[in-house]
Amino acid sequence: MRELTYSEAVREAMSEEMRRDPSTFLMGEDVAVFGGVWGVSEGMLAEFGEERVRDTPISEAAIIGAGLGAALVGMRPIVEIMFGDFLMCGGDQIVNQAAKARFMSGGKAHVPLTIRVTTGAPGSAAAQHSQSPESWFMNVPGIKIAVPATPADAKGLLKTAVRGADPVLFFEHKMLYGETGSVPEDADFTLPFGQASVVREGSDVTIIAISIMVRKALAAADLLAGEGISVEVIDPRTLVPLDKETLIQSVAKTSRVIIAHEAHLRSGPGAEIAAVLAEEAVEYLDGPVIRIGAKNVPLPYSPVLENFVLPGTEDIVAAVRLLVRR
Amino acid sequence: MRELTYSEAVREAMSEEMRRDPSTFLMGEDVAVFGGVWGVSEGMLAEFGEERVRDTPISEAAIIGAGLGAALVGMRPIVEIMFGDFLMCGGDQIVNQAAKARFMSGGKAHVPLTIRVTTGAPGSAAAQHSQSPESWFMNVPGIKIAVPATPADAKGLLKTAVRGADPVLFFEHKMLYGETGSVPEDADFTLPFGQASVVREGSDVTIIAISIMVRKALAAADLLAGEGISVEVIDPRTLVPLDKETLIQSVAKTSRVIIAHEAHLRSGPGAEIAAVLAEEAVEYLDGPVIRIGAKNVPLPYSPVLENFVLPGTEDIVAAVRLLVRR
Amino acid sequence: MDKQTYSPELLTHLFRQMTLVREFELRAIAERRGGLIPGFIHSCVGQEATAVAACAALSQQDVITSTHRGHGHLLGKGGDPKYMMAELAGRSAGYCLGRGGSLHIADFNLGILGANGIVGGGFPIAAGAALAFQMRKEARVALAFFGDGAINEGTFHESANLAGLWRLPVIFFCENNLYGEGTPQHKQAPITDLARRADGYGFPGVIVDGNDAIAVYEATQEARRRALAGNGPTLIEAKTYRFRGHYEGDPQVYREPGELEAWQARDPVPAFRARLLASGLYDEAQLAEIEASVQAQLDEAVAFAAAAPAPAVEEALQGIYADTHEGLVF
Amino acid sequence: MDKQTYSPELLTHLFRQMTLVREFELRAIAERRGGLIPGFIHSCVGQEATAVAACAALSQQDVITSTHRGHGHLLGKGGDPKYMMAELAGRSAGYCLGRGGSLHIADFNLGILGANGIVGGGFPIAAGAALAFQMRKEARVALAFFGDGAINEGTFHESANLAGLWRLPVIFFCENNLYGEGTPQHKQAPITDLARRADGYGFPGVIVDGNDAIAVYEATQEARRRALAGNGPTLIEAKTYRFRGHYEGDPQVYREPGELEAWQARDPVPAFRARLLASGLYDEAQLAEIEASVQAQLDEAVAFAAAAPAPAVEEALQGIYADTHEGLVF
Numbered sequence A, B: 001m002r003e004l005t006y007s008e009a010v011r012e013a014m015s016e017e018m019r020r021d022p023s024t025f026l027m028g029e030d031v032a033v034f035g036g037v038w039g040v041s042e043g044m045l046a047e048f049g050e051e052r053v054r055d056t057p058i059s060e061a062a063i064i065g066a067g068l069g070a071a072l073v074g075m076r077p078i079v080e081i082m083f084g085d086f087l088m089c090g091g092d093q094i095v096n097q098a099a100k101a102r103f104m105s106g107g108k109a110h111v112p113l114t115i116r117v118t119t120g121a122p123g124s125a126a127a128q129h130s131q132s133p134e135s136w137f138m139n140v141p142g143i144k145i146a147v148p149a150t151p152a153d154a155k156g157l158l159k160t161a162v163r164g165a166d167p168v169l170f171f172e173h174k175m176l177y178g179e180t181g182s183v184p185e186d187a188d189f190t191l192p193f194g195q196a197s198v199v200r201e202g203s204d205v206t207i208i209a210i211s212i213m214v215r216k217a218l219a220a221a222d223l224l225a226g227e228g229i230s231v232e233v234i235d236p237r238t239l240v241p242l243d244k245e246t247l248i249q250s251v252a253k254t255s256r257v258i259i260a261h262e263a264h265l266r267s268g269p270g271a272e273i274a275a276v277l278a279e280e281a282v283e284y285l286d287g288p289v290i291r292i293g294a295k296n297v298p299l300p301y302s303p304v305l306e307n308f309v310l311p312g313t314e315d316i317v318a319a320v321r322l323l324v325r326r
Numbered sequence C, D: 001m002d003k004q005t006y007s008p009e010l011l012t013h014l015f016r017q018m019t020l021v022r023e024f025e026l027r028a029i030a031e032r033r034g035g036l037i038p039g040f041i042h043s044c045v046g047q048e049a050t051a052v053a054a055c056a057a058l059s060q061q062d063v064i065t066s067t068h069r070g071h072g073h074l075l076g077k078g079g080d081p082k083y084m085m086a087e088l089a090g091r092s093a094g095y096c097l098g099r100g101g102s103l104h105i106a107d108f109n110l111g112i113l114g115a116n117g118i119v120g121g122g123f124p125i126a127a128g129a130a131l132a133f134q135m136r137k138e139a140r141v142a143l144a145f146f147g148d149g150a151i152n153e154g155t156f157h158e159s160a161n162l163a164g165l166w167r168l169p170v171i172f173f174c175e176n177n178l179y180g181e182g183t184p185q186h187k188q189a190p191i192t193d194l195a196r197r198a199d200g201y202g203f204p205g206v207i208v209d210g211n212d213a214i215a216v217y218e219a220t221q222e223a224r225r226r227a228l229a230g231n232g233p234t235l236i237e238a239k240t241y242r243f244r245g246h247y248e249g250d251p252q253v254y255r256e257p258g259e260l261e262a263w264q265a266r267d268p269v270p271a272f273r274a275r276l277l278a279s280g281l282y283d284e285a286q287l288a289e290i291e292a293s294v295q296a297q298l299d300e301a302v303a304f305a306a307a308a309p310a311p312a313v314e315e316a317l318q319g320i321y322a323d324t325h326e327g328l329v330f
């Protein structure tokens, strides 16, 4: 398998799906001529033309809602919202329209709508361009949420999202775009939603890591291996649906668990995962369920402050030591 | 103390604060001539005039954002959003503007803005008029969240919100408006945020109940008392800040806990509370942390379906029995 | 009105459907009082001409987005009162299997993309459907119904801008009934002729008498022609009035004295009836027969709804996702 | 330009501040390359006249909401380059104690309600501030700066409608620089003269040459007079152009050939300088002295920023709530 960056993997997934199905198209702010502010859709305008790679006005509600309307009459749109931070500018079209259309119509609406959006702190982008808003939408039944951490997962999950008939919020971490990994070439390579990936096996502690925190968890696991601590790293890959089984099985094995995400701690995705474990895996637990995430303040601009607020490998290492040495 | 309805208590809090401070005013859709679609502000137009009790266009972003702008230059606005379901129509003004203004400005902005909003299912109002969206905003640092369950709490917490200098989302449950309770007459009666109320003491099981679920938990406690089970009912009253101490102490005593809210289960407020307990009270727990909430589907219209999806007293009773008899 | 311009099919259709809408609303209100219908009703009594005549100018392949006040739109677009009444009654025989209720009725076969409980929620959806038609080169348009209150939502602006920019085949159809809930239109916007707003998006805005079915029909037909010719959107503002409360039970403290009576004198249903008689194309007996057939259809609809079983509780958990993931509850 | 109409104070102010804005941007860009400044910079080089002259028409008690491209607005409204530069450098000596950065600078004493990272985020805030002034009967206005891209956000519409309806003392000041990021204005809206949109909200829209400081000043002054007289909002559309990338590092693949050069020929800063010289009110030495004083001020600002200590990590958790609740972490 060839190596691709995460960004290339996303582009490849989109391009393959657009070649495959004329009803798929991409629209969003600066996705065409500019190639996306993160460069993800570079070159796609040249291949697919401006009908199918569309620059839009700065109007998040219209972008998302128009994606929904097109989906309802048989298209399979991919819409891009430049920063996850802007999702609430079109929030109603997500929570009250796209997420609910099928259920409210008695199962009749088909909503093959993929909303691609960036997440995470790219460094000194401050409070309105650094958020990880995944959990803002987890309480809303009807929309699926993907949080790929590797190029291969990004490709496989995105293709599943685009081919599916449900609305999906697809969170791409800005600091992962440049990361490389091997990605299957098979044009029909897809990955199922609701299937966690056991990224590294271990026996002492389970780290459930989301998006960019997978890398940091692996780094922590390497470090801790040197101390004789065997760490299992699990990436849920999708938050809705959530593969509870794999998480619980791992905790049954290790009896210690840490949940790591870049989102703010309070009511982040980790809250739901911790609650699931507290309900369904409590008998396996030997110690507290520790969450690691951004501290509960808006992301600050100054690098000193930002680094302090964001969760890092050292936070994971410290938490593991605490759990194991209790 | 005289008895007031929850609705009257809210109105009394607003009216007292408006009499006290000329910088306080109320605006929202149909709050003036109509008196609010729930009748909460009935009579206020007559007392305060149309300058201070303002009907607005149907423009949630402008309503919330104008409240913020007025607050930034020294007013103390109360804005009403008719249904919590509509919050995402003005979501950005909440999460990126009001919640962050103080922090981003280095602590310089004052944001004495109270956003009153209804929550909960009033019965056959279906998926877009029945949600309990409290947790959609819990991940966002900078905004406080109150969820009063009684007329006295509604009054005391609302007055604290209005007098404070931070933005507050104040969730009033539609099905509580008609409930009565004794309410202090003291015009300076306020209740602190971040202080849970032990609504009923007990020793076998703790039920942490939010908003309308407090009543249902009390009903369950009555029933269970007949079976010899002693239930403690705790109402956090504010979700941000959350009075962890009181919750943890209760769990330390009972070692069994149920969290009940009307919001959807996945990533509802109970997720955060369960996660806090799984982290900070795990050594006290004798059994799983059980969450009770609406099932993870949009609220259906048909009463048969809606009753099935919404959490009830019998769900609490069943969960308590399960926990106690394990 | 003459035979040359308006076929008897069209005239009969307009009369019958307007009568159906009026009578459907009155039945639904009665059945709500009677307990068959559990939820809110926002009736469109007084606004039958806009709903029916606008839809009459569309083809079945065209689509609409509707609102909280949507029964007329749905019936106009071909909705079956049987399934509508069953939905209002919360039965699984209803359009949405009892899951949606009045605010959420949809029928994708009829091009009804959905009523909507969110004021302004339908604008972007209509624009998106129109985009799909344009991209696929289909001769279809999308029509978004909305009120004078809804035009002040940000979604109107974003959608009108997008539609104007891309010349999407969409019709923005405003039923200006002078109120948004209890707040009069002139307290919701600084202008009274909302059609003026179209200019800011580079497309025409037209004002039409919303109580005149023929005028509404013609304006919509013209807008549809424009859209199909690739000339983009039209904003139609139809001036009309709602005769009943915002919802059933609304105390209606907000009306200007005499206002209701003045508008009732221009009731679109009897007005159209009178016009048909005056035209000589119809006699009293023909119209009475149509009216009787409407009543029969509604008798049937109510009976159908009342006889339909309530949904089984498990149905509450169905129909939320298309792709299920075995073994996973989510 | 004559002495009667424009005081030397005003002319000097305009020239000095425009020079300051231009040079501030160039310094900031250099210091970003040099590593002093960690975050993005969206410079307003080329748009100095709009920022400075619009603010010059305001009083200190008036307030503005600014944007991601806000340095000019802030300096125009009296912002101190020292604290701005320190903020860009992420130091606690900065306006926001290093917590906000370029996108979030605010100074409530100067009436700067904040730059904003959300396009369209400032509209409702400005309307709300204006509402407060109106309710308190204060002779103050709020001015919302925004771009040609931002006008297509729903918040523009909702805020313009509210402001028009209530005749709020607000000025909607559009810097139409022909692009929103990499997308040209004509691909973002179906109309080119955005001032046309004002009519839909019942207030005047005026177009002004955004590279002509005097024209901008006059238009803003007139809008302010209107607002203070109780006549409500004005939409000012200033046609201008940004000379540098959307942000520093932008490859700028999107410009029309020759476009930049044509606009550079109308660079507002040298144009104003030439006008001052031509007027005979200033000689070269006077202007050079002003320019030197700007450089000195910026030397000082950069030195101040560079010398200021980085924040202590604990500061990250401060200043989020006014009311703290002892013993509770939240």
Ligand SMILES: Cc1ncc(C[n+]2csc(CCOP(=O)(O)OP(=O)(O)O)c2C)c(N)n1
Residues within 6 Å of the ligand: B029, B058, B060, B082, B086, B089, C068, C069, C117, C118, C119, C120, C146, C147, C148, C149, C150, C151, C177, C179, C180, C181, C246
């Ligand atoms: C986003 C949103 N805000 C507010 C409401 C509450 N609401 C329902 S209908 C209505 C009035 C709508 O007025 P208009 O658009 O004129 O339609 P009409 O009721 O007159 O047909 C309001 C405010 C809502 N459902 N959704």
Ligand SMILES: Cc1ncc(C[n+]2csc(CCOP(=O)(O)OP(=O)(O)O)c2C)c(N)n1
Residues within 6 Å of the ligand: A029, A058, A060, A082, A086, A089, D068, D069, D117, D118, D119, D120, D146, D147, D148, D149, D150, D151, D177, D179, D180, D181, D246
């Ligand atoms: C809600 C939102 N959408 C998108 C963006 C990304 N963005 C930042 S600036 C910009 C372009 C703004 O264009 P315009 O309003 O013309 O201002 P200019 O940059 O030209 O000054 C965009 C799309 C954002 N910051 N906020």
Ligand SMILES: [Mg+2]
Residues within 6 Å of the ligand: C147, C148, C149, C175, C176, C177, C178, C179, C180, C181
């Ligand atoms: Mg209306």
Ligand SMILES: [Mg+2]
Residues within 6 Å of the ligand: D147, D148, D149, D175, D176, D177, D178, D179, D180, D181
């Ligand atoms: Mg621009």
